[in-house]
Amino acid sequence: xxxxxxxxxxxxxxxxxxxxxxxxxxxxxxxxxxxxxxxxxxxxxxxxxxxxxxxxxxxxxxxxxxxxxxxxxxxxxxxxxxxxxxxxxxxxxxxxxxxxxxxxxxxxxxxxxxxxxxx
Amino acid sequence: xxxxxxxxxxxxxxxxxxxxxxxxxxxxxxxxxxxxxxxxxxxxxxxxxxxxxxxxxxxxxxxxxxxxxxxxxxxxxxxxxxxxxxxxxxxxxxxxxxxxxxxxxxxxxxxxxxxxxxxxxxxxxxxxxxxxxxxx
Numbered sequence: 373x374x375x376x377x378x379x380x381x382x383x384x385x386x387x388x389x390x391x392x393x394x395x396x397x398x399x400x401x402x403x404x405x406x407x408x409x410x411x412x413x414x415x416x417x418x419x420x421x422x423x424x425x426x427x428x429x430x431x432x433x434x435x436x437x438x439x440x441x442x443x444x445x446x447x448x449x450x451x452x453x454x455x456x457x458x459x460x461x462x463x464x465x466x467x468x469x470x471x472x473x474x475x476x477x478x479x480x481x482x483x484x485x486x487x488x489x490x491x
Numbered sequence: 492x493x494x495x496x497x498x499x500x501x502x503x504x505x506x507x508x509x510x511x512x513x514x515x516x517x518x519x520x521x522x523x524x525x526x527x528x529x530x531x532x533x534x535x536x537x538x539x540x541x542x543x544x545x546x547x548x549x550x551x552x553x554x555x556x557x558x559x560x561x562x563x564x565x566x567x568x569x570x571x572x573x574x575x576x577x578x579x580x581x582x583x584x585x586x587x588x589x590x591x592x593x594x595x596x597x598x599x600x601x602x603x604x605x606x607x608x609x610x611x612x613x614x615x616x617x618x619x620x621x622x623x624x625x626x627x
Contacts, residue, residue: 400502434534435535436538439596463523470604
């Protein structure tokens, strides 16, 4: 699914697209832009996208990455789909709390918990 | 440990500088949380300098980063060559009406994670200080 230079891994499970990051640090704006474009193409292909983004093994996340997640969330919602985030390290979760994005995104502790969101 | 670096918008250079500061802090015994805060704040300050400060400048225009680490505190300044901005004029992205706006969170994170941040009157230089918790 993802190209050889992709910074994400993509897997389809029970109608849900599971996205994992290859890098521990999601900081580089060029990479973040490429990730955003890759996710956007996944959203475009699905009639009603169901995306689960896992942050397992992610140590750092910048505001540019948060911006991309917001854009992804808007695109999914506009197509009547659903986005859920999971496996967020407590230190990174604090970034979501500080920016109040924990109130915008649906966030679950584990992939299993997140899968339940999609019914 | 202190230094001054002229930095171009190159990921390897930015990573190397972040590593230098964060690893320096680790050697001085700063805790994991403090090192997480430092990497994030330095990332956001440098990203803002290039993304906003240098928006209309040649891509190879450098920013100047100075750092000074001591047992009591870590100081980092980032100065760009752009026209500057008015920090208080940046919309608060944590307000309900701005929650879905993709940008504007770098400053919020820098303010949240650093003990002190201050801009010069022109707004093209930010100073950040992280004091070791027990010395606050």
